[in-house]
Amino acid sequence: MDSGLRAMVDAVDEARRQLRENALPNAKGGWRDKVPAMDEGVMLGTLADLVEVAAELAAALSGRMSTNASPGFYHLAGRRLRDEAGHLREAEQKVAKRVG
Incomplete structure (x- = not known):
């Protein structure tokens, strides 16, 4: 390696x-204690950040794989992770609207 x-x-x-x-x-x-309503969105945003970085890593690695099938696996994983990060961002926005 x-x-x-x-x-x-x-x-x-x-x-x-x-x-x-x-x-x-x-x-x-x-x-x-329960997470205060004003802070609920913070964790959603933090999780979205984490998933976005994982998506970026998968995408960056997709072009570096040696075997024929592996780039597709990384590309698909990156796309799915970006989608999930998007869901977390949507939830973060909904929480922000709800709690003001």
Whole structure:
């Protein structure tokens, strides 16, 4: 594995580790108070940001694959991730309108 690819893998691994160790335990903490209505959209936007970056990575990688089938897999994954990020953005806007 070349150093550029290793750096990508390491960055994704670190992001996953940070999410699992820091964000997920806080989200699962049932003893915590409910998220204030004014802050609900913030998490939708944050999740959209995360999914958008994953979509960008998949799209960027699609042109670098060596086998015939793999670019299509990455392209499709990137498109689906962009679609999901769009759904999150729509929800973020709906929440913003609802809470003012």
